Amino acid sequence: xxxFFNKLEELYPWLGWWPITPKNEVTPIYSKSKKIxxxxxxxxxxxxxxxxxxxxxxxxxxxxxxxxxxxKILSPENFLNQKKNIVIQAIKSSGYFNQKxxxxxxxxxxxxxxxxxxxxxxxxxxxxxKFLGLWGIGKETADSMVLYAFNKKIFVVxxxxxxxxxxxKLIEENLEYDEIRILIEKNIxxxxxxxxxxxxxxxxxxxxxCKKKPLCDGCVFK
DNA sequence: CGCCAGGGCCTCA
DNA sequence: TGAGGCCATGGC
Numbered sequence: 001x002x003x004f005f006n007k008l009e010e011l012y013p014w015l016g017w018w019p020i021t022p023k024n025e026v027t028p029i030y031s032k033s034k035k036i037x038x039x040x041x042x043x044x045x046x047x048x049x050x051x052x053x054x055x056x057x058x059x060x061x062x063x064x065x066x067x068x069x070x071x072k073i074l075s076p077e078n079f080l081n082q083k084k085n086i087v088i089q090a091i092k093s094s095g096y097f098n099q100k101x102x103x104x105x106x107x108x109x110x111x112x113x114x115x116x117x118x119x120x121x122x123x124x125x126x127x128x129x130k131f132l133g134l135w136g137i138g139k140e141t142a143d144s145m146v147l148y149a150f151n152k153k154i155f156v157v158x159x160x161x162x163x164x165x166x167x168x169k170l171i172e173e174n175l176e177y178d179e180i181r182i183l184i185e186k187n188i189x190x191x192x193x194x195x196x197x198x199x200x201x202x203x204x205x206x207x208x209x210c211k212k213k214p215l216c217d218g219c220v221f222k
Numbered sequence: 223c224g225c226c227a228g229g230g231c232c233t234c235a
Numbered sequence: 236t237g238a239g240g241c242c243a244t245g246g247c
Contacts, residue, residue: 057227
């Protein structure tokens with residue numbers, strides 16, 4: 001396991017996750033620097049992106065984010081004040097738009113009552129529980145939010161993580177989400193940037209080689 | 223054309 | 236608690 005993550009870091013020293021849209025632009029980009037100060041708009045964009053990308057390719061999410069940016073739907077308040085049809089149209093490319101509209105709506109109502117400043121005071125697990133309590137947010141989405149929008153150390157376990165670890169015989173196939181998460185957290189350094197980058201690297205490798213139908217030629221983990 | 227994508231909810235045993 | 240159905244668009 002430790003060997004696996006060392007190799008991962010060697011391959012991808014820094015992927016710049018989570019992609020954020022720079023001020024006065026509309027397209028999210030990956031950050032060259034590890035330390036960036038997130039504005040509330042940035043944080044909101046990450047939370048929205050985490051929901052929009054559920055079981056959806058990031059390319060489809062980018063278009064939705066671009067539309068939301070152009071419509072200046074950059075805050076919970078603006079989202080809630082915007083007409084449903086307009087928002088649905090904006091996020092259409094990300095698929096499941098009816099469900100996702102509802103999820104975003106519920107998230108925004110939550111954020112109106114709980115400012116980022118207040119949410120940041122919670123401990124990691126407590127903040128996770130807060131998000132998990134919202135309809136439409138499961139463990140992976142909650143953990144993405146906690147890690148990338150709030151810079152709190154929790155490892156994001158997605159289908160890619162389960163796939164690549166089980167293919168490399170580092171975990172049993174039917175291990176539960178939190179069992180995998182805790183196992184990984186025990187085996188990696190206590191570093192926020194590594195938590196982010198290891199997850200990003202797993203996604204990257206699974207997109208290129210360790211696909212559902214694996215391209216085992218040139219696999220670095222052979 | 224079919225498959226897949228940075229999941230989660232609901233239903234029914 | 237586990238399996239199966241459902242949600243939906245766009246790239247390949």
